[in-house]
Amino acid sequence: MTTLYFVIMVALVPVAFWAARRRAFAVVEGRPGVLHSLPTYHGLLVAVIVFIPMLVVFALGTPAVGRLAEARAVAALPSDVAADLLRRSAVMREVANVASGNHAGDPAPGIRAAADSLVATRDAGHLAVLVLGLAVAAAAFAFAYRRIAPAFRARNHFERFVRVVLMACAAIAILTTIGIVFSVVFETYRFFFDPALKGRPTVSEFLFGTEWNPQAAMRADQGDIRTAFGFVPLLTGTLLITAIAIAVAGPLGLFSAIYLAEYASPRLRASVKPILEILAGIPTVVLGFFAALTVAPLIRGWGESFGLDVSSESALAAGLVMGMMIIPFISSLSDDVINAVPQSLRDGAYALGSTKSETIRRVVLPAALPGIVSAFMLAVSRAVGETMIVVMAAGLAAKLTFNPLDAVTTITVQIKTILVGDQEFDSAKTLAAFALGFVLFFVTLMLNVIALQIVRRYREQYD
Amino acid sequence: MPEALSIRTAAESSPAAATAATAAPREIKVTARDVNVSYGEKQALFDVDVDIAARSVMAFIGPSGCGKSTFLRCINRMNDTIPICRVTGRIEVDGRDIYDPEIDVVQLRARVGMVFQKPNPFPKSIYENVAYGPRLHGMATNKAELDAIVEESLRRASLWKEVSDRLEQPGTGLSGGQQQRLCIARAIAVSPEIILMDEPCSALDPIATARIEELIDELTENFTIIIVTHSMQQAARVSQRTAFFHLGRLIEEGPTEQIFSNPKDRRTQDYITGRFG
Known part of the structure; x- marks a missing residue:
C-alpha cells in the first residue's frame, strides 16, 4: 500500500x-x-x-x-x-x-x-x-x-519554497547536533548524579582519579576488584598518542606543504597533491591493521635490539600510524594557506635581498601562520577522536604513563570497549561512556573554537 | 644636460666614449647594452641601450605593455623569479655585469632596492617591516643600532612623524600612501644605491601621490632612482631624464624637458600629446 x-x-x-x-x-x-x-x-x-x-x-x-x-x-x-x-x-x-x-x-x-x-x-x-x-x-x-x-508571480512563490527547503535542511543538521549534545549531557548527568546508580563516582573522582577500571562495576560478587572511574590515565593516553601523531605529521605535513607550494613545479604539484590526499581516504581500520601487524612488531624488534622493553602493542606504533593518517590534513590545508599568501609579499622580500628559504621562513610562514595553526588544530581533533587505529595497535590497558613504548588506551577506545556487546543502560560502567564522550566532545569543541578564532584573525591579516 | 648621453646604438659608442664626450662628466650608475627579454616565445624587450646617471631620477614612460616594467625588473634581476623569463645582453651597475654568474643576486638586490606598484608591507609591525632588511643582512649588531636604522629610514621616507608613537602596530593598518612610504622606508633601510619604483603612485590618491613625489625629490640626494610611471605629468615633475618605451623598444631618451617640449621621434610626440597610449 x-x-x-x-x-x-x-x-x-x-x-x-x-x-x-x-x-x-x-x-x-x-x-x-x-x-x-x-x-x-x-x-x-x-x-x-x-x-x-x-x-x-x-x-x-x-x-x-x-x-x-x-x-x-x-x-x-x-x-x-x-x-x-x-x-x-x-x-x-x-x-x-x-x-x-x-x-x-x-x-x-x-x-x-x-x-x-x-x-x-x-x-x-x-x-x-x-x-x-x-x-x-x-x-x-x-x-x-x-x-x-x-x-x-509563480517565480517568487517558488523561490520562497526553495528558501524554506534549504532552511529546513540546515535546521535538521543543527537540531541533530543539539539532540546529540543533549543526550550525552543527560546521560552524563545521570552518571554523576543519579542516586539510583550504584558505584557512580563523584565529579572530582572522575576528573582527577588516576585509576580506570570500569569492569568491576558490572558484577557485585567481584568484591576484591576495586571499581574505579579515574579519567586521568585515559587523558594521558590520548595526549600521548596525539602528541606522537602530531610530532610525526606536523613536520612531515608542513614541510611537504612548503615543498609543494614554494618549490615544486605546478605540474608536479598537480599530481602529488591528490596522491597525498589519497592517504586521507584510507579507511582507519586498514591503517589500524597496518599499525598492529606491521609497525608494532617492527618497533618491538628494534626496541629489543637496543635492549628496550617494548610491549607488543605500543603507543608509539599507534601514534606513528595515526601521524601518517593526519599528514594530508596538515599538508593539504597548509599548502592552501601558503598559496593564499600574496605573491607581492614574496616579491617584496626578494627585492630586499632575501633568499628563497629566508623569504619562506620570515615572510611567507609568519603570514600563513594562523592558517597553519588551524590546520594543526583540525589534525589534533582528528587524532583525539580517532579510535580504530588505537584499538588495534595501542591496546586496552589504562596505564598512567608517558612512555611511548608502553601499551596505553584512549578515551575513544574506552567508549568503544564499554559499549560493545549487550549492555544494560542503568549501570555506572555503561554510563561512564557518556561521561567520556562528553569530555571528548568538550575537548574537540574547544579545539575547534580555538581554530575558528585563529581563522577569523587570519582573515584580517592582509588584504 | 649633456646631449651626448642620450640614446645611442651599441655600435655607435661605448660608455667610455660617452664620458669623454661630456663637458661636465656625470657618474654613470647603470649601463644597459643590447638588452633583450622574452617570456617563453614572446619577446618583450628589443635591444635596449641606456645609461642612467647616479643620484638622479630617470623616468620610464610609455603605453601599457611597452616593456618599461620588464626592463626595470631586469635591473635587480627580479625577473629571475619568473621561470620562463630569459634575459640577454649586458646590464652593468658601477661597471660590473649583474648577469655575471659570479654575481650574488642577494647582494645585488641589497644594492638595488625596489618599490612596487601596490604597497606590499609585510603583515608585521611597522618597526619589523623596516627592520626586516637590516636584520637579514646583519647590518646592526645590537638593538640600539637597529632602532637607529629604523628611525633614520622612517625619517628619510618622511613617515617618522606619523608613526613614531605606534611602531608596534601592524604596517597593514596604515593608509595606502603611508603604506607606500613604509615600503620606501623598508627599501631605504638596507642602504641601497639604486631604488627602482614600479608605478609607485598608481594605487594612491593625489595627496598621497604628491607626498611620494616630494619624497623622491629628497631621496635624489643619496640615491639613484629609476621610476616607471603611467603619468607623464609625474615624469615631468620628478625626473631629470626620461626614456620613452614603445612596443618593447626604447624609442627615445633624453633630458625630461627636451622629451616633453621637443621630442625627436614622431612616436614620442604622438604619445606625449595623447594621440595614443
Whole structure:
C-alpha cells in the first residue's frame, strides 16, 4: 500500500508540472513574454503544491492508521488480557506476527480474531489514506491550476519554497547536533548524579582519579576488584598518542606543504597533491591493521635490539600510524594557506635581498601562520577522536604513563570497549561512556573554537 | 644636460666614449647594452641601450605593455623569479655585469632596492617591516643600532612623524600612501644605491601621490632612482631624464624637458600629446 501511494505520488507530480506548464503557455496564447514568470516556474510551483499536501497526508495518516489498527486489535482481545499491560504487549507481538503471516502453527482463536481485526482496520485505513491523499492532491491541483495567470508571480512563490527547503535542511543538521549534545549531557548527568546508580563516582573522582577500571562495576560478587572511574590515565593516553601523531605529521605535513607550494613545479604539484590526499581516504581500520601487524612488531624488534622493553602493542606504533593518517590534513590545508599568501609579499622580500628559504621562513610562514595553526588544530581533533587505529595497535590497558613504548588506551577506545556487546543502560560502567564522550566532545569543541578564532584573525591579516 | 648621453646604438659608442664626450662628466650608475627579454616565445624587450646617471631620477614612460616594467625588473634581476623569463645582453651597475654568474643576486638586490606598484608591507609591525632588511643582512649588531636604522629610514621616507608613537602596530593598518612610504622606508633601510619604483603612485590618491613625489625629490640626494610611471605629468615633475618605451623598444631618451617640449621621434610626440597610449 505504501509503495502504491509513492508510485502514484511520483507519477502525479510530473503530470501536474506538465499540465501547469501547458496551461501557462495556453493562457498567453504561446507568447511567454507576457507572463510574469516563465511557464516552467508555473509548472514547478503547481508540482510543489500537489507534492507537499500528499506527503503531509501520508506522513500523518500512516502512523494514525497504525495506532488505530492496534487499538482495534486490543479491543478484540479478551478483556483480562487487554487490562494487563505486560501480557498485552506479549500478545500484541504475537498478533502482529499472525497478521504478517510469520506465525508458525495455529494461533489461539482470540489472537486470530485480533489479528483479523488488525489487518482489516489497517487495510481500510491505508485505502482511506490513499483516497484522502488523492483528494487533497486533486483539490490542491485545482486550486493552483486556476491561479495560473499572466500576472501571477509563480517565480517568487517558488523561490520562497526553495528558501524554506534549504532552511529546513540546515535546521535538521543543527537540531541533530543539539539532540546529540543533549543526550550525552543527560546521560552524563545521570552518571554523576543519579542516586539510583550504584558505584557512580563523584565529579572530582572522575576528573582527577588516576585509576580506570570500569569492569568491576558490572558484577557485585567481584568484591576484591576495586571499581574505579579515574579519567586521568585515559587523558594521558590520548595526549600521548596525539602528541606522537602530531610530532610525526606536523613536520612531515608542513614541510611537504612548503615543498609543494614554494618549490615544486605546478605540474608536479598537480599530481602529488591528490596522491597525498589519497592517504586521507584510507579507511582507519586498514591503517589500524597496518599499525598492529606491521609497525608494532617492527618497533618491538628494534626496541629489543637496543635492549628496550617494548610491549607488543605500543603507543608509539599507534601514534606513528595515526601521524601518517593526519599528514594530508596538515599538508593539504597548509599548502592552501601558503598559496593564499600574496605573491607581492614574496616579491617584496626578494627585492630586499632575501633568499628563497629566508623569504619562506620570515615572510611567507609568519603570514600563513594562523592558517597553519588551524590546520594543526583540525589534525589534533582528528587524532583525539580517532579510535580504530588505537584499538588495534595501542591496546586496552589504562596505564598512567608517558612512555611511548608502553601499551596505553584512549578515551575513544574506552567508549568503544564499554559499549560493545549487550549492555544494560542503568549501570555506572555503561554510563561512564557518556561521561567520556562528553569530555571528548568538550575537548574537540574547544579545539575547534580555538581554530575558528585563529581563522577569523587570519582573515584580517592582509588584504 | 649633456646631449651626448642620450640614446645611442651599441655600435655607435661605448660608455667610455660617452664620458669623454661630456663637458661636465656625470657618474654613470647603470649601463644597459643590447638588452633583450622574452617570456617563453614572446619577446618583450628589443635591444635596449641606456645609461642612467647616479643620484638622479630617470623616468620610464610609455603605453601599457611597452616593456618599461620588464626592463626595470631586469635591473635587480627580479625577473629571475619568473621561470620562463630569459634575459640577454649586458646590464652593468658601477661597471660590473649583474648577469655575471659570479654575481650574488642577494647582494645585488641589497644594492638595488625596489618599490612596487601596490604597497606590499609585510603583515608585521611597522618597526619589523623596516627592520626586516637590516636584520637579514646583519647590518646592526645590537638593538640600539637597529632602532637607529629604523628611525633614520622612517625619517628619510618622511613617515617618522606619523608613526613614531605606534611602531608596534601592524604596517597593514596604515593608509595606502603611508603604506607606500613604509615600503620606501623598508627599501631605504638596507642602504641601497639604486631604488627602482614600479608605478609607485598608481594605487594612491593625489595627496598621497604628491607626498611620494616630494619624497623622491629628497631621496635624489643619496640615491639613484629609476621610476616607471603611467603619468607623464609625474615624469615631468620628478625626473631629470626620461626614456620613452614603445612596443618593447626604447624609442627615445633624453633630458625630461627636451622629451616633453621637443621630442625627436614622431612616436614620442604622438604619445606625449595623447594621440595614443
